[in-house]
Amino acid sequence: MIGVISYLVFFTTIAAILAIAVLGLNLQWGNTGLFNGGVAAFFGAGAYATILLGGTPQGEHIGGFEIFYPLALAGGALCAGLLAWMVGLLTLKLRHDYLAIATFGVAVAFESFVRNTSVMTGGALGLRGFERPLEALIENPFLYNILFLLVVVLVLASVYVFLQKLLHAPFGRLLRAIREDETAAQSLGKNPSEVRLTAFIVGSVIMGLAGGLYATFYAFISPQDVVPTLTFQIWAMLIVGGAGNNLGALVGTFLIWAVWTGSGWCLSKYAPVEAQIYTGTLQYILIGAIIVSMLLWRPQGIFPEKLVISQSGD
Amino acid sequence: MIQGLLDGVLVGSVLSLGAIGLTMVMHTLRFANFSHAELLSIGAYVALVSDAVFSAVLQPLQNIISPFSMTWALALSIPVSLIITGLTAVAIDRFIFKRIRDNGEELSMVFASFGVALIIRNLIGLVFGLKTQLYSDDIVMAIILSTDPLLLIKPDQLLVLGITCIIMVLLHLVLTHTTFGYSLRAVAENPSLAQVVGVNLSKMVTMTWVIGGGLAAAAGILYGLNNQISPIIGKNLVLPIFAATIVGGIGSIYGAVLGGFIVGIASSFALLVLPSGYSPSVPFLIIICVLFLRPNGLFGEARV
8 A cells, every 4th residue: 555655656746847847848839839849958957957056075076066955956947047048049039940959959969968978967877966855854755755745746836826827917918929920019019039038948947947856856867867758758748738728738747647657567567578678669659649649630739728818809 | 180071071961961851841841840850761771671672582683783882782772762752751741741731730840740750760660670780791891092191981982972962963953954943942932922923832842742752761871871770860860960951041952962061071070079979969069050150051041
């Protein structure tokens, strides 16, 4: 029984962390129409920076500054924002495919950077030497995991409320206006590329926050955690849930995460041993098929974006 | 240094062929097609299968064309692969991209292209296995051009360069000397205006895919001749090919050719200064430099 509960706690913690990242993507893609092909890089920047800032010194490595945890987490999120600012500044004034290509490129570059810069990131072995906050005080690991889950859910709820408020504020209206008709928004004196850059950075900061929590949960991060698969999973979650709808983003996250972990478990249990090396291959085909079939048959997702009428014109 | 230039030109010729098709599709259909590089994989594997079939049916075709490592069977497989890959590209458009365009979800096509890339790449892995394969197990010795500085070139590499040049000259002649070429360029330039003067848009879109797919197949086979064939060809080449289109300016065919060579040579030179582990990030650095210095590429025009 306790085994089932601790698995559920584990499952929910990871799903809730991913949900935060999906909400970040929803601000970029769902509400602003910005394509981010490198979610894994922004998530990873948050994760690596959090451990580098908050971890303990590890021999010759750069990092391990033992900064007070909340500040380390904030620093991680900020790093993701900084990365987004650099990419956004160069691409957001150009046609939209440039952003898609540059963000995809940033993820490839980030992965090769963390794999090779061993003196800072630990290379392929990853980064260790992180003490989870308050873990020494709470001796029971089961209790600690439940408390950690509560903190993650609290962060998720805050991000959710923040985004809902943002979208109903004038800024949210501005985002939709620019997504729907850039020229019209411009004619009203708005600056689309500036607004897009803001939305892109805020979304990436949220992804960085999710990455920081993820690294904290495992007290470890390695290049294996920032591979493009993560980007595809997070997209599938948003597309299935419904781009533009934050509630849909949450539901989509839990659904896809259940499908992903469930399919991995089924394949490892029931597939013949020779076929086991193809587990990843089959799961990728599944994710690809989910993305394509949703776009073909239900592009609005399970929960479509609610139509907001700011002013009815009779 | 000169060896680096030589290697860069070889990689560049593959990237150029891939980038021509990509830039045409991106300009005509206005989306970044992340599944384009998978067409290179399809081309390489179709040639592998067709090579095996030709060799089995007609034994004499197994003889190699001296001094290359290529057999007559593989030479015959090249046109087969070009055609099949071109038709595959059309089929993918018909069944997936066209439907999403017709739904009015144009921006979602980028997502769809990623999904398509994942499906193709992993289906290839499932069918052919995750291991690497070669067209020929024969080892052809490199020719020493000079000993100081040491310069090596394989006959196969010269073949690759030769085939690339022939394809590019043919494409150039078609684009500049035929009505079909004019229509194709017109559609890429301005689809609505092209329709006004009586160009059949959907036919031209189909032809764009046929040509893009065919060139990608050629690139895939030539890549396979010089390297190994594996399901991750597309994954490894997608970013360099995109970098080539951005360097040349999205929509410019001649820009894509030049961009391919620039990215190939730059990546090859980067190996001299950067540890090889970082080489996947070189195309990204090139993209960033171009966006910083000349956002619309060498030959691109500013356009929203």
